[in-house]
Amino acid sequence: MEQSVEVRTDRRALVAAGVTVVLWASAFVAIRAAVQDYSPGALALGRLLAGSVTLGVILLVRREGLPSRKAWPGIVVSGVLWFGVYMVALNWGEQQVDAGTAAMVLGIGPVLMALLGGWLLKEGFPGRLLAGLAVSFAGAAVVGVSMSEGGASSVLGVGLCVLAAVSWAVAIMAQKPALKYASALQVTAYGCIVGTIACLPFAGQLLTEAARAPLSATLNLVYLGVFPTAVAFTTWAYALARTTAGKMGATTYAVPALVVAMAWVALGEVPGWLTFAGGLLCLAGVAVTRSRTTR
Numbered sequence: 159m160e161q162s163v164e165v166r167t168d169r170r171a172l173v174a175a176g177v178t179v180v181l182w183a184s185a186f187v188a189i190r191a192a193v194q195d196y197s198p199g200a201l202a203l204g205r206l207l208a209g210s211v212t213l214g215v216i217l218l219v220r221r222e223g224l225p226s227r228k229a230w231p232g233i234v235v236s237g238v239l240w241f242g243v244y245m246v247a248l249n250w251g252e253q254q255v256d257a258g259t260a261a262m263v264l265g266i267g268p269v270l271m272a273l274l275g276g277w278l279l280k281e282g283f284p285g286r287l288l289a290g291l292a293v294s295f296a297g298a299a300v301v302g303v304s305m306s307e308g309g310a311s312s313v314l315g316v317g318l319c320v321l322a323a324v325s326w327a328v329a330i331m332a333q334k335p336a337l338k339y340a341s342a343l344q345v346t347a348y349g350c351i352v353g354t355i356a357c358l359p360f361a362g363q364l365l366t367e368a369a370r371a372p373l374s375a376t377l378n379l380v381y382l383g384v385f386p387t388a389v390a391f392t393t394w395a396y397a398l399a400r401t402t403a404g405k406m407g408a409t410t411y412a413v414p415a416l417v418v419a420m421a422w423v424a425l426g427e428v429p430g431w432l433t434f435a436g437g438l439l440c441l442a443g444v445a446v447t448r449s450r451t452t453r
Contacts, residue, residue: 208383241353254315
């Protein structure tokens with residue numbers, strides 16, 4: 159009986175993680191369009207405002223109030239680092255380096271999550287997780303190399319992508335304990351609000367740029383706030399509360415493969431054989447981390 163409950167819980171977490179990676183993959187296409195008309199800080203603030211409004215409405219409908227005081231330290235830290243620092247740094251970094259370089263540098267995030275989770279959260283270092291991470295990281299590197307535009311990258315851009323990856327990993331270490339004292343919706347909603355407050359210095363830029371941006375760019379901004387932020391960050395928190403930070407980090411390696419597939423379908427960008435092979439490696443690594451040993 160206990161094993162069957164565990165399997166059902168893991169399947170729900172896997173479905174939630176799947177929703178997250180699909181929506182996060184779609185964000186790359188939306189960001190590519192919106193970043194032409196919105197600066198990094200303004201794009202982050204606009205996205206967070208849309209996400210906060212969406213999550214606030216859901217909170218009201220579900221009648222979920224304030225989380226426990228014990229959850230607030232993790233909510234504040236993850237809100238500032240992930241919803242604030244990460245989004246601004248990633249937007250800015252992708253203006254300085256090509257997408258391939260950004261993908262390779264961000265690939266250190268899940269590795270850091272597994273290492274920090276094993277150390278700080280006492281999750282241990284399962285062999286399957288480490289093996290899957292190694293395979294997926296190799297796949298992300300292959301995708302990155304295949305997508306690189308001549309290999310010219312600025313030191314600033316690489317540094318910003320490193321900052322984004324480290325902020326993401328540390329934020330998860332704070333978010334995971336908070337989920338013991340608050341629901342996934344509460345942790346996500348109030349974290350998004352904290353991130354919005356942290357990004358308020360970009361309000362002037364957002365107002366100026368929104369006044370002259372085409373409707374398509376603004377719709378992309380709203381989409382980023384509602385789906386890859388409000389929905390995907392909530393499903394991430396739901397899954398994180400039911401599995402380890404290491405496994406959740408490894409699951410995100412499916413994003414590069416999905417981005418390649420979405421760009422192929424939506425933008426007509428046919429992937430080369432190296433990109434295709436890298437995407438398959440990413441998915442294979444994720445499958446290894448989610449596999450179960452026979453009993």
